[in-house]
Amino acid sequence: MTMNRQGRPTGVPEAATGGDTAAGPATFTGHKALERDEGLIFEIGSPAVTGVDLEDPGDFETALGGFERTEPMGLTGLSEPHVVRHYTRLSQKNYGIDTGLFPLGSCTMKHNPRLNEKIARLPGFADIHPMQPERTVQGALEVIDTLADWLCKLTNMAAIAMSPKAGAHGELCGMMAIRAALEHRGEQRRTVLVPESAHGTNPATAVFCGFQVKTLASTEDGRVDVAALKAQLGPDVAAIMLTNPNTCGLFEKDIQEIAAAVHEAGGYFYCDGANFNALIGKVRPGDLGIDAMHFNLHKTCSTPHGGGGPGSGPTVLSEALAPFAPVPWVEKAVGGGLRLKATVRDGNTAFGRMTAFHGQMGMFTRALAYLMSHGRDGLRLVAEDAVLNANYVAAGLDKAMTRTYKARPMHEVLFDDRFLKGTGVDTLGFAKALIDEGFHPMTMYFPLVASGAMLIEPTETESRRSLDEFVFAMTKLAEAAKAGETERFDQAPRFAPLKRLDETAAARKPVLRYEPPAPYAQAAE
Numbered sequence: 345m346t347m348n349r350q351g352r353p354t355g356v357p358e359a360a361t362g363g364d365t366a367a368g369p370a371t372f373t374g375h376k377a378l379e380r381d382e383g384l385i386f387e388i389g390s391p392a393v394t395g396v397d398l399e400d401p402g403d404f405e406t407a408l409g410g411f412e413r414t415e416p417m418g419l420t421g422l423s424e425p426h427v428v429r430h431y432t433r434l435s436q437k438n439y440g441i442d443t444g445l446f447p448l449g450s451c452t453m454k455h456n457p458r459l460n461e462k463i464a465r466l467p468g469f470a471d472i473h474p475m476q477p478e479r480t481v482q483g484a485l486e487v488i489d490t491l492a493d494w495l496c497k498l499t500n501m502a503a504i505a506m507s508p509k510a511g512a513h514g515e516l517c518g519m520m521a522i523r524a525a526l527e528h529r530g531e532q533r534r535t536v537l538v539p540e541s542a543h544g545t546n547p548a549t550a551v552f553c554g555f556q557v558k559t560l561a562s563t564e565d566g567r568v569d570v571a572a573l574k575a576q577l578g579p580d581v582a583a584i585m586l587t588n589p590n591t592c593g594l595f596e597k598d599i600q601e602i603a604a605a606v607h608e609a610g611g612y613f614y615c616d617g618a619n620f621n622a623l624i625g626k627v628r629p630g631d632l633g634i635d636a637m638h639f640n641l642h643k644t645c646s647t648p649h650g651g652g653g654p655g656s657g658p659t660v661l662s663e664a665l666a667p668f669a670p671v672p673w674v675e676k677a678v679g680g681g682l683r684l685k686a687t688v689r690d691g692n693t694a695f696g697r698m699t700a701f702h703g704q705m706g707m708f709t710r711a712l713a714y715l716m717s718h719g720r721d722g723l724r725l726v727a728e729d730a731v732l733n734a735n736y737v738a739a740g741l742d743k744a745m746t747r748t749y750k751a752r753p754m755h756e757v758l759f760d761d762r763f764l765k766g767t768g769v770d771t772l773g774f775a776k777a778l779i780d781e782g783f784h785p786m787t788m789y790f791p792l793v794a795s796g797a798m799l800i801e802p803t804e805t806e807s808r809r810s811l812d813e814f815v816f817a818m819t820k821l822a823e824a825a826k827a828g829e830t831e832r833f834d835q836a837p838r839f840a841p842l843k844r845l846d847e848t849a850a851a852r853k854p855v856l857r858y859e860p861p862a863p864y865a866q867a868a869e
């Protein structure tokens with residue numbers, strides 16, 4: 345098969361099979377049933393084609409002062425039906441939360457309620473601009489303020505920065521507040537403690553902020569080793585970054601003791617709030633001694649993520665860190681109404697700002713709609729059902745697979761590859777075979793504390809029926825692996841439009857510029 349520079353097969357029929365013998369002979373067209381093979385938009389269009397008829401502008405005087413293009417841009421040209429078909433076909437190749445269960449652990453892929461979408465599309469929210477005069481966007485300011493209030497109450501924290509645009513960005517915000525507080529105290533603490541099971545963004549954030557990371561060991565039962573932690577505390581420790589429930593899905597039951605010890609040593613406690621789905625409405629992190637925590641509105645509050653929308657990572661701060669919260673924030677205006685406090689002046693100790701404007705407005709409207717439509721009792725049920733569903737999956741798979749820790753999980757459950765030992769199948773093959781069975785794979789090889797980790801988070805929006813289907817598929821795959829049916833796994837995914845891609849090469853050497861392929865005749869030689 346000949347590949348072009350983008351790594352796509354050139355020429356038509358061979359592309360259809362990609363070595364897929366399980367599906368029988370190749371089709372003549374390269375398409376498979378009603379699923380059509382789709383080229384890049386550059387490949388199906390041409391710069392010589394246009395989808396609109398514009399009149400020749402005739403002679404005119406340019407205002408570009410000599411900066412006019414001298415050559416065509418080389419943009420591809422297509423008609424409207426071509427464009428519509430291209431993107432519709434691509435969308436049909438995508439697996440999303442609207443297609444089926446999405447068991448990615450840590451990521452909390454839950455249903456995005458359509459009510460939230462409807463609210464976000466109201467013209468008063470969707471058609472405004474961050475530079476509009478404040479008096480014309482009072483409703484939007486009220487939404488930001490009301491959401492901020494809900495998030496502070498749910499966590500029992502003193503202040504919040506609404507502007508961070510993702511979980512990792514919220515971590516950065518929290519660690520910058522910690523750094524500002526330390527500077528204010530005139531202290532130069534440099535160490536941040538991070539458990540070995542932590543999400544990669546935690547150590548990355550600490551290092552990005554100029555701290556040095558020291559790794560905390562876990563105990564046999566998958567939790568932070570409190571004695572080892574206490575041994576590491578000292579005058580150089582700026583903070584600890586901890587997730588609760590941790591990334592093994594287990595509740596850190598010693599969290600109050602950990603908070604007290606860190607505070608006594610003069611450090612701050614950052615909590616990674618990505619797993620707040622297990623606690624919302626049940627536990628207030630402020631009561632546990634936490635100084636800073638980001639929300640992932642795109643996880644806990646069901647706003648779309650991945651291809652479906654941007655993230656949003658509002659970050660709550662304790663009394664100790666509140667004075668250093670970044671601008672902007674919403675406050676009451678002198679003459680009535682609301683205004684944005686947007687400058688670092690007037691004696692405030694804000695450390696600066698995280699973004700040009702105010703954060704992800706479209707996510708704020710969705711998140712507030714989510715919180716309000718659930719209410720206090722509904723949010724509590726969210727956490728309870730998320731934990732119940734994870735335990736249902738754990739119980740369903742305990743016979744077929746090996747669970748890393750015997751303790752009852754919270755909202756996600758961790759398996760490792762011991763059940764695959766001696767079968768010739770590895771975690772990667774197992775996860776890819778799940779694609780053939782109609783499911784997006786679980787999180788693989790994370791957290792690092794488990795060998796060949798498989799982290800599964802069903803979320804509360806899955807029905808018992810869909811959980812049963814998932815457990816059935818996983819059980820059958822485990823049985824097949826143990827029965828020596830390695831071909832199911834070695835070649836998986838057998839039925840996907842594209843097979844195993846070289847993801848490492850794609851990440852390390854991305855091809856970002858389109859190069860037209862050699863003419864077909866040449867490529868075929």
Ligand SMILES: *Cc1c(COP(=O)(O)O)cnc(C)c1O
Nearest residue numbers: 450451510511512543545618655
């Ligand atoms: C998702 C996640 C993050 C990072 O959040 P983003 O919004 O993807 O930046 C951090 N920690 C944990 C535990 C997570 O699951």
